[in-house]
Amino acid sequence: MPALALDVPALDISGLTVRHGDVLAVDDLDLRIGQGETVALLGPNGAGKSSTVSAVLGLLRPSAGAVRVLGRTPSDAVRAGCVGAMLQHGGLPGEARVGEVVHLVRSSYADPWPTADLAATTGIDGLLGRPVDALSGGQRQRVLLALALAGRPPLLLLDEPTSAMDVEGRRAFWTTMRGLAARGTTVVFATHHLEEADAVADRVVVLAGGRLVADGSAAAVRSAVSGRTVRLTADRLPGDLPGVTSVTRQGATVALATGDVEATLRALLDAGVPLTDLDVRGASLEDAVLSLTTSGATR
Template sequence: MHTSSDVVARLCGVVKRYGHLTALDGVDLVLQRGELLAVLGPNGAGKSTSISLLLGLIRPDGGRAELFGMDPQQIDARRRIGVMLQSAMLPLTLRVGELLRLVASYYPNPRTLEESAALAGVTDLLQRPYGKLSGGQQRRVQFALALCGRPELVFLDEPTVGMDIDARRKLWSAMRALVAEGCSVVLTTHYLEEAEALAQRVVVMAKGRVLSEGSVDALRAQVPLARIRCVTDLDATAVSTWPQVTSAEREGVRLRISTGAPENVLRRLLEADASLCELEVQRAGLAEAFTELTREENAEQEAA
């Protein structure tokens, strides 16, 4: 049971339609203080619509959206958030430092320019015009703008798109620093390893509904799959026909198997190839859980 002081954002039975399309169909969503929540789903799942409702950019057709217990369009609620959307129309001629000072001026207790730049990793870009930056550099600047007001809640919509691996890792570190300060973060991402590395809780959406929510471990536990990798001469096509084997494919000298009964498959592997070596067994990751959950939803929709 969450107390009202714990909850910073909430959707309650929200319905949103665009003509004949139902973008959200009775969605409930709660974000707690100091939590990093990852919202996952295929295109058209309703992720961006959910974020837009919490930001007050659109209104629900049914149910309600709350931000710090207030209407998301109230200025007192908006002053407590930071936002990084998938696209941003910013003045191309302004220098990065000028942009940060301008946005910080809208908030009652902003970070210093130096603190914002250091946290987002843009200190070396402060004197450069925004329009002269690469796509990945612009994304880092947009992240700096999202956090410069010292927000209590940050919305990050696909924040690491266009970034190289090093920049992405630095942004992950900055997100963890925000959460350590007590800031709440809503993250939407197509990079499932990003959600797996960062999120304390994950919500999986599809076709306007919440399919599942919980910790990464709880979502993994819903999918009784394991991965087996080993070096063997066994034929992948033949192994794929074994009972309780979901798939089997060759990766060079290695065979990769997905199964819901790893113990049984391991026994048969060892019986079939006494020279089998370099055996690895891993439980399902978030990617497999996400794939299985959304596949089940699609199957149910098609059957209906």
């Protein structure tokens, strides 16, 4: 694959509109992602994330708009080996061993990633001799990642990549992603695990109803939501606390969502409530995404 000019965006989406029958899945989406970025696509089911990924891969024909992948059409980019994809419902051929499948996929590229390094990078070096049908859910995801990376693509698209992984597997997976990003790979991933997006992504793109409702760093998206959460250990609380919009209790721990932290704390002290294990935090990324996608806020 020829060298890529650094000023060419990894992904350039303009006015993308996708319909599935009468359902408007993506609504006039504009999105530009530079080379080397790690970007999380967030939003509820039906927000348009998977449809956007499918359009980028050329798997569906948009109703309107244009998609350019590293300066090429989606189909040309895929044929040139510019894009690796790990889709939510990706499958593996049965009655084969992992090493055989990896060899088959690598053979379709002119300059594939060397098997030993590819297997070590994706954590499948101990699985090459194993039958595909004997893999666990997390192991299958790692094999799918290896296949997506077999051609050393500069752009990697991931749709719910850690959905079948346990905590240890997810941690190892994102360690791999950080390593790829450090090498200059552009990583775009859709996920419902918002703590992953907060920890890994340089940039967060939030979709709702097929439209873009937020685009920026995780910190910037969090800051768009006002309010704080006050947590403390308390057996009882006054019946009416100023600023508090919701109260959640887990055992002895109480979480108060409030728009006025000072007024809430002052009322607790005036009521004689000990501020035991007090913790005051801003909105989490989950709070922010929930607020943005349910309120229809735009930025």
